[in-house]
Amino acid sequence: MIMIAYYVITAFLLVLLAWNFVREKGPRAEAVLYLLVMLPLLLRLLRWK
Amino acid sequence: MEVSEARMKKTVLAKAVPAAALLGLVLWGGLPLLRHRHFDIPVVKGPGVTAVLRLSEFSPGLKGTSGDTNVYVLQGRDPGGKALIMGDTHANEPEGMLAAVIFIENAIVEKGTLYVIPFFNNSASRNTRPGDGYPLYFDVATDWGRRRFRFGNRDASPLDQWPDPDVYIHYPDRQLLSYIDVRNTNRTWPGRVDGPLMERVTFGAMELMRREKIDVAVDIHGAETMFPVTNCIVAPDSSVKIATLASLTVKAMEGFENHVEMSPSGFRGLSHREIGDHGPSLPFLLEAPIPFLDQPTGPKTTRFLLDGKDPFLLSLSKKKKLFVPYGEDGWPLEKRVGQHTSVTLEIFRQFSKKTAARPIAVRGVPRYAEVVKSGVGRFLADPAKAAPGGVVMN
Amino acid sequence: MNKKTLFGLAAAAVLAATFLVAGQAPPKVGLPVLTTSAGQSTDVTTLNIVLDEAGITYDYCDVPTPEMVADGVGLGGRESGPGFHVESTTDPSKYPAGTPYKAVVFAIGASLKGMGASGLTLDSEEARIKKVLDLCKQKKIFVMAVHIGGESKRGPAGSDNERMIDAVAPYADYLVVTKDSNKDGRFTKLAQAKKIPLAEIEYALGLVEIVKQVFQ
Numbered sequence: 001m002i003m004i005a006y007y008v009i010t011a012f013l014l015v016l017l018a019w020n021f022v023r024e025k026g027p028r029a030e031a032v033l034y035l036l037v038m039l040p041l042l043l044r045l046l047r048w049k
Numbered sequence: 050m051e052v053s054e055a056r057m058k059k060t061v062l063a064k065a066v067p068a069a070a071l072l073g074l075v076l077w078g079g080l081p082l083l084r085h086r087h088f089d090i091p092v093v094k095g096p097g098v099t100a101v102l103r104l105s106e107f108s109p110g111l112k113g114t115s116g117d118t119n120v121y122v123l124q125g126r127d128p129g130g131k132a133l134i135m136g137d138t139h140a141n142e143p144e145g146m147l148a149a150v151i152f153i154e155n156a157i158v159e160k161g162t163l164y165v166i167p168f169f170n171n172s173a174s175r176n177t178r179p180g181d182g183y184p185l186y187f188d189v190a191t192d193w194g195r196r197r198f199r200f201g202n203r204d205a206s207p208l209d210q211w212p213d214p215d216v217y218i219h220y221p222d223r224q225l226l227s228y229i230d231v232r233n234t235n236r237t238w239p240g241r242v243d244g245p246l247m248e249r250v251t252f253g254a255m256e257l258m259r260r261e262k263i264d265v266a267v268d269i270h271g272a273e274t275m276f277p278v279t280n281c282i283v284a285p286d287s288s289v290k291i292a293t294l295a296s297l298t299v300k301a302m303e304g305f306e307n308h309v310e311m312s313p314s315g316f317r318g319l320s321h322r323e324i325g326d327h328g329p330s331l332p333f334l335l336e337a338p339i340p341f342l343d344q345p346t347g348p349k350t351t352r353f354l355l356d357g358k359d360p361f362l363l364s365l366s367k368k369k370k371l372f373v374p375y376g377e378d379g380w381p382l383e384k385r386v387g388q389h390t391s392v393t394l395e396i397f398r399q400f401s402k403k404t405a406a407r408p409i410a411v412r413g414v415p416r417y418a419e420v421v422k423s424g425v426g427r428f429l430a431d432p433a434k435a436a437p438g439g440v441v442m443n
Numbered sequence: 444m445n446k447k448t449l450f451g452l453a454a455a456a457v458l459a460a461t462f463l464v465a466g467q468a469p470p471k472v473g474l475p476v477l478t479t480s481a482g483q484s485t486d487v488t489t490l491n492i493v494l495d496e497a498g499i500t501y502d503y504c505d506v507p508t509p510e511m512v513a514d515g516v517g518l519g520g521r522e523s524g525p526g527f528h529v530e531s532t533t534d535p536s537k538y539p540a541g542t543p544y545k546a547v548v549f550a551i552g553a554s555l556k557g558m559g560a561s562g563l564t565l566d567s568e569e570a571r572i573k574k575v576l577d578l579c580k581q582k583k584i585f586v587m588a589v590h591i592g593g594e595s596k597r598g599p600a601g602s603d604n605e606r607m608i609d610a611v612a613p614y615a616d617y618l619v620v621t622k623d624s625n626k627d628g629r630f631t632k633l634a635q636a637k638k639i640p641l642a643e644i645e646y647a648l649g650l651v652e653i654v655k656q657v658f659q
Contacts (some may be wrong), residue, residue, distance in 0.1 A: 024064075025060075043075065043078075046079065048079035048083045049082045049208075289488065290492050290495065297493075297648040301649070309485070
C-alpha cells in the first residue's frame with residue numbers, strides 16, 4: 001500500500017520535473033540538472049533499479 | 050517573427066539533445082540491471098532430489114512475489130533426522146549458495162531428509178550494489194565450460210520491498226535495528242505471515258522447520274577478514290556442543306581452522322538466535338572469510354571475488370589487522386566452499402552421533418580437501434546434459 | 444573400503460599420533476573432577492565438551508572460590524546466577540555431594556569480555572586463581588592445566604594471556620597444550636624448569652584420549 005503511494009509520488013515528481021524541463025527558459029545548465037534529478041526516479045518507475 | 054521561430058527551434062534542439070542523452074544513459078545503465086534481475090540460474094536435480102517445493106507453500110504471502118524461492122527436497126532411502134541448508138541469505142556471499150548447489154547436484158541421502166534452499170533471499174540475489182562497483186555475474190570454471198551465476202547484494206531489492214522505514218522495529222522483540230535491515234534476511238527472523246516481504250521469507254523457513262520437524266538448520270555465509278566473526282560456526286547454547294565437536298574434528302581431520310562463536314541472546318533477528326528460540330531446530334550459522342567484502346581493497350572484480358587475492362589486505366595482514374591468516378594465496382573460492390561442505394557434513398555426523406534415533410547420513414558431497422584440489426566447478430553439473438525435466442530455474 | 448571406515452582410520456591415526464607427540468603416558472588421577480577457567484575465555488566450554496565426548500563426568504564452575512572447591516562435589520549446593528555459572532554431570536550415586544575433588548582442571552585463556560561478564564579484572568582473576576591453587580596444594584588436589592586456544596590465546600610477555608599462563612601453569616601437576624599454543628616452546632621450557640609432566644597434542648581433539656586416561 002505504502003509502496004504504491006511511493007510509486008505515485010515518484011510519478012508525480014517525474015511529471016513535475018519533466019514539465020519544468022520543457023518550460024525552462026533559463027541557462028542550459030539548469031535544464032540539464034532537471035534531467036539528472038529525473039534519472040533515479042525514471043529508473044525506479046520503470047522498475048529497472 | 051522569423052527571428053523568434055529560429056530561436057525557438059534552437060531552444061527545442063538544446064533541450065532535445067540532453068533529453069536524448071538522458072534516455073541513452075537510462076538505457077545504457079538500466080538495461081543491464083533489468084537483464085540481471087530477470088536472469089535465471091539453472092540448477093540440475095541431482096541423484097538425491099525427490100521433490101522441489103516453493104517456499105510460498107509455507108508462507109502464502111510469498112506467492113507470486115520475488116521473495117518466493119525453490120526448496121529442494123532430498124528424501125533419504127531410510128528414515129532419520131531432517132536438516133535444512135540455506136545459501137544466499139546474503140546474496141553477495143556466494144560460497145553459501147554454491148555449497149547448497151553442490152549438495153543439490155551431488156548428494157545421495159542414505160538416512161534422513163535434506164531440505165536445501167540455495168537462493169534464500171531470491172530478491173537480494175537479483176539486486177546489486179552499483180556504488181561499490183559490484184559485478185552482476187560471476188562464472189565458475191567447470192570441466193565442461195563455464196557456469197554463470199548472478200552476483201547479488203546483502204539486502205533485498207527495493208523494487209520488491211519499498212520504502213524502508215526510518216528504523217526497523219524487529220518482530221516480535223521490538224528491538225530497534227538499522228532501517229536497512231528490514232531487507233536483510235538475517236535480521237528479519239523469525240518473521241511473520243503478513244509482515245514486510247523479507248519477514249514473510251523467514252516466516253516461510255520457520256514454518257518449514259516447524260511443520261517438517263527439522264532437526265538441524267545450517268545457514269551459510271561469508272564474512273570480511275577484518276570482521277572478528279569470520280571463519281567460524283555461530284551457535285546458541287542448544288547447538289554449541291555439536292558446533293564445538295564439528296570445529297575440533299575438522300581441525301584435526303581436515304586441517305582447517307573454524308572456531309565457534311556463541312550466539313548473543315541480546316541481538317535479535319539473526320538466524321542463529323531466532324531459529325532455535327522459535328522452532329524445533331538446532332541452528333548453525335557458518336562463516337568463511339570472503340576478502341571481496343572487505344572495505345579497504347582494490348577494485349571489486351569477479352577475479353577478486355573468486356581468488357580472494359588483494360595486495361591491500363596482504364599489507365594489512367602483515368600489520369596484524371585481519372582476523373584470519375592471509376597470505377599470497379588469498380582466500381580462494383575453493384577453500385571457502387570446501388570449508389562449508391565439510392563443516393556441514395561434520396555437523397550432520399556429530400548430530401547423528403548424539404541423536405542415534407534420528408541419523409542424517411549423506412554421501413556424494415565432496416569435503417574440503419577434494420574441493421580445494423579439484424575446484425568448485427568439478428562438482429557442478431552441466432545443465433545442457435541433464436535429463437529432460439532435470440533442470441530447475443531459479 | 445568405504446569413506447566412513449577411511450575417516451575412522453584417519454581419526455585413529457591422528458589420535459595415535461597425539462600419543463606419540465605426548466611421549467609419556469598421562470598420570471592416572473580419577474574422579475570426581477572440577478573444571479574451571481583461568482581468564483574466562485570460552486576454552487573452558489571446549490574443555491567441558493571434550494569431557495562429555497570422553498564420557499567423563501564433571502562439575503563445572505567458571506569462577507569458584509577456594510571455599511567452593513573445598514565444599515567438594517556439588518559446590519555446596521550453589522546455583523548459577525548473573526556472572527556465575529555452575530553445571531554438574533557428576534553422578535551423585537557414585538560421588539555424593541561433598542565428596543572432595545581429586546582434581547581441578549584449568550582451561551587457560553584470557554577474555555576481557557568473559558572476565559567483565561563475571562565482574563572480574565585481570566588482577567582479581569589472578570588473585571582468585573592463586574587462592575584456589577593454594578587450597579589445592581593444601582588439600583593435595585591434583586591440578587591439571589590445559590591451553591588449547593592456540594596462538595590467539597598467546598601474546599607478548601605481560602599480556603593478558605601470558606599473565607594467566609603465569610598464574611596457573613607453574614603450579615600445575617600436569618600440563619596439556621596444543622602444538623600451536625606452544626609454538627615458541629614456552630610451555631616446554633616451563634615444564635622442564637618446574638619438572639612438570641607436559642603433553643603436547645597436535646589438535647585440541649587429542650584431549651579426549653588424554654582425559655580418558657587421566658580420569659577414567
